[in-house]
Amino acid sequence: MLEKPIRDRKAERHAATRAEILDAAWEVVRSEGLAALSLRDLAGKVGMQAPSLYSYFDSKHAIYDAMFAQGARAYLEQVRATPLTGDPLTDLRAAVRCFVRFCSEDPARYQLMFQRTIPGFEPSPETFAIAIEGLELLERRLAELGVTDARSIDLFTALGTGIAAQQISNDPGGDRWTRLVDDAVDMFFEHVTKHLPLTRRDPT
Amino acid sequence: MLEKPIRDRKAERHAATRAEILDAAWEVVRSEGLAALSLRDLAGKVGMQAPSLYSYFDSKHAIYDAMFAQGARAYLEQVRATPLTGDPLTDLRAAVRCFVRFCSEDPARYQLMFQRTIPGFEPSPETFAIAIEGLELLERRLAELGVTDARSIDLFTALGTGIAAQQISNDPGGDRWTRLVDDAVDMFFEHVTKHLPLTRRDPT
DNA sequence: GCTCAATACGAACGGTGTTAGAGAAACCGA
DNA sequence: TCGGTTTCTCTAACACCGTTCGTATTGAGC
Known part of the structure; x- marks a missing residue:
């Protein structure tokens, strides 16, 4: 060698x-x-x-920035590792569950990435780009299911962040809220299918 | 005198x-x-x-605690000032809208009361009791509408906090999300009426 | 062996919340 | 009106914070 x-x-x-x-x-x-x-x-x-x-x-913020980047890469990895079944309801559920799990398995990381409470800290453009990549992947998956309008996507993300925040503050590490994810996705699914016929793709 | x-x-x-x-x-x-x-x-x-x-x-935390108490009292006041019409959908919408408006009209207060990111700060029991009073009032109103099961209440609060968090981080002071509240409540209403017949009370 | 960049260090600067102790002011009972 | 007491306000200081400066040490490249 x-x-x-x-x-x-x-x-x-x-x-x-x-x-x-x-x-x-x-x-x-x-x-x-x-x-x-x-x-x-x-x-x-x-x-x-x-x-x-x-x-x-370069600074303490630079350390936070590097940690943010690690978190964003971890999320990207988890989304990519979530298999697509082709069944819209199953895939929706998997997407929310992936996000909620990612948030609640490390509250400190959630606080760093999503609550942004460190005074003066903003992730650098390069770091932010990694996070954007994860969100775009999620949006692409939603689009493949037929969810393309902004309002539905807003609803979806609001549900996800809300459940994650509730879980972290009320029951960190517990499983009470994983069932809530199922309820939430069912609810969202019904809402969205009233307006959009969700596409069903073949399992890949 | x-x-x-x-x-x-x-x-x-x-x-x-x-x-x-x-x-x-x-x-x-x-x-x-x-x-x-x-x-x-x-x-x-x-x-x-x-x-x-x-x-x-007594300390800086005591100042935060007093501010927390002021915030909790303000929320209680806003909930009490929200009139009940007797129509479940209208009242649900008003409840979420009240909460979301309260959160988004002052992000710093929201951060203090709901994100809890000040290291070592916990509201005192007396202060926390005020906040609990507001939540209990909300739960009582939900119960009057027929929403009594924990899962539905969790869904409701997750939706509310999620929308508030999204609004604060994405569009503070804007009105893009007030319409989202309507969507969310409609969605929640449909979901809940599938399991529970919401009671319709006479307007008071 | 010399050069130069990278690394590590102690000292220090201005900032933070907090405490101690002195001084002044205001209120109380006589 | 006079002491005594309490309450308020101040300066000085402590321990901590992120950060900078200047210096010593290390180690690779010529």
Whole structure:
């Protein structure tokens, strides 16, 4: 096996340290809360002093931004991993359930990505693009089912975010709300089929 | 007109200063964001030094708590001021619209009361009781319409919070989502009438 | 071996919420 | 009207925060 050029090995180590910092950050954020992340604490967890972090991230917001990007990529992956059956009701249910599960399995991540309560923090355009990709994939799937009008899509997303928010604040980690997802999708399905004949595709 | 006892006048001035501080706090929070509230800034706005605030509130969280209580009382008032017509669909619509309007007319208040993103802040039991009173009033109204099962109530609140969250993040102050409220209530109404015959009361 | 960039560090700056203690002002009973 | 007491307000300070500066150390490239 060929040795990599030294340039790359250096960049590799840099990336590895970045990843290690982000892992530690997630750990803190999940146990102490999103806003409880302190650079001095974080640096301590990876065996550094606080200013050293600035060799890997431009600012604290840059760390949040990288975490946001990781979250957006994770969601994209989960959507892509959700199989399409061709049955509209089943696929709708899977889409909402995927979103709700993604939100409720990590409240800190949900807060970072969807509540946006860190003062002054906005995801960078490159990071935001990843999140947009996930939403567009969801919209494309809805469109394939025949749901194309903005009002229905708004209803759909409002239902999803509402259920996720309720679950996180009332029953984090519980399963009381997964059944609610079924109710919500049934309700939405009936509503939407009154106006649009949902298309049924062949299972792929 | 009788002079009030001096004790009371003292307490009155104390309460007036408290109110003045809270008004200034709302102003800051509405223009700069919830987490941007600083005691030194706030004290400056009411012509004090920061430590003087501690004569009126035990801590910064106590200020947030008082603001939370004001918000909860405001919601209670708005629900009580919403007239009941006796028509289930109209009353359901009014209930959601009231909640969504309350949330979206002041995003900072919404964040304080419903997103709960201030690290370490929890409303005190007395303050929380006011908020519970508003929710119970809403549940009582739903019960009068015949909506009594937990799943339907969950669906209802999920819809309301979801629409409010969407409106605040996507179109604060706009009216795009008020029509969505109508859609959502119609949808919920159809769903619920499939299982429960909504009662129709005489207008009061 | 020298050069240069990357990394790590201690010290410090301005900001935060909060506490301690001193001083002033207002109210109370006599 | 006079002490005594309570209430308010202030300055100074503490511990923490994100961040910057300047310096020392490291290690790869010529």
